[in-house]
Amino acid sequence: MSAPVVAVVGSTMIDMIAYLQRTPAAGETIAGEEFALGFGGKGANQAVMARLLGAEVVMVNSLGDDVFAEMTLANFAEHGIDTTHVTRVAGCSSGVAPIWVEADGTNRIVVVAGANARMTEEQARGAVTGLPRLDLVLGQFEIPQEVTTAAFRAARSRGAVTVLNPAPAARVAPELLAVTDWILPNETEFADLARSFGLAVSGIDDPAIVALAGALGTRLAVTLGERGAAVLGADGHVHRIAPPEVTARDTTGAGDAFVGAFGYALASGRDELAAARLGCACASASVTRPGTQKSFPTGDSLHSARTWATTA
Incomplete structure (x- = not known):
């Protein structure tokens, strides 16, 4: 079976x-x-997490004209990710993210979008439409929502799955919701989404998850940090996925590890519960090491994550 093709229309920092x-x-x-x-x-x-798992990954993004680009x-290139659709913006900085990590692994992040904010609908639409094959498109909130909407609409026209990570927390444009299959928020983003729909929720219990999914009109999986994830299954029930037990050193990027792995699994034809287990395994592995992409599992740790996900 050939590797799944995943397009990531999103940010670089x-x-x-x-x-x-x-x-x-x-x-x-x-x-x-x-x-x-x-x-x-x-x-x-x-994109990196999906590629580490074996997907063919196409990145759609804009960079500045600086050394960071x-x-x-x-x-x-080192990861083997296709950058055909990564453009350069003259006179603009690339995106940067100053991060503070405290002793217990808690992080605080400031995002400066730079060229990410200069991405265009035409760029995204052209990239998604022009790919010879496509299984899934991932999007987030560090680029303009109208760009993600254009990409998702083009993906839907091709029968590809669309997955939105609504981070950092923001109100989702109705036009974007209309072309989104899956939404993957963390606890903070879940609460923000619930408030935007006028839902009074005091926690992330099963009725709240069902209610928010109904309001969104999408499938829904919520990441819960050290408690794993909650997934609204195709059977209409909420399934709780407990992650492997680890000692966290740095939680930066753990949510992205989950989303990349979840997207890879869906693109590979796995069901949502298998996707969530793989997401939890990769996220848990990532928090045991410092950094973001460099903390993602590779080699033996990636093999262990795959094994846990298929046997848990």
Whole structure:
């Protein structure tokens, strides 16, 4: 069986990560313990995870005219990700994300979109329409929603599955919802989506998940951090997936590991519960190491994640 083809219409970022015992108060300067420069952006992260699992991945994005753009393109090339549809924007910076990681693994992130915000509907539509084969398209909120809408609409016309990670939290445009098959929020994004539809939810219990899926008109899977994920199955019931037990060092990028793995599994023809198990396994593996993309499982750790996902 040939590898699934996944197009990621989304963001790229250079992560600038500082590790520290605690975050500073307003006006305070404190000493950090480590610093790392890494590749990130929700779109790029999800693309890398899907590629590590074996998908043929096409990245659709815009970069600036700075050194970060060259670094990003080289990283994609190293992973074997197709960058035919990655454009350059003159006089604009590439996306960056300063990140603070505290001793317990909690992270705080500032996203500066740069060239990501300059992506166009024509670029996305042309990329998705022009691919010889396509199984699934992943999108997020670090690029303009109208760009993702254009990509999803083109994907739907080809019979491809569309998966939206509504992060960072924002109201979803009705036009985007209309062409979305799956929505994968975390707990914060779930609450934000519920409020936007006037749903009074005090937690992520089964009735709340069913109610939000009904309001959205999409399939729904919610990531729950160390508690795994909750998936509204095709049978209409909510299924809770408990993840492998690990000791977290850095949670940065764990949600993207889940989404990339979930998308890969759906594109491969697996059902939503198998996709969620693989997503939980890859996300759990990622939190045991520092960084974003470099924390994603490879080699033995990826084999262990696959094995856990098929036997859990």
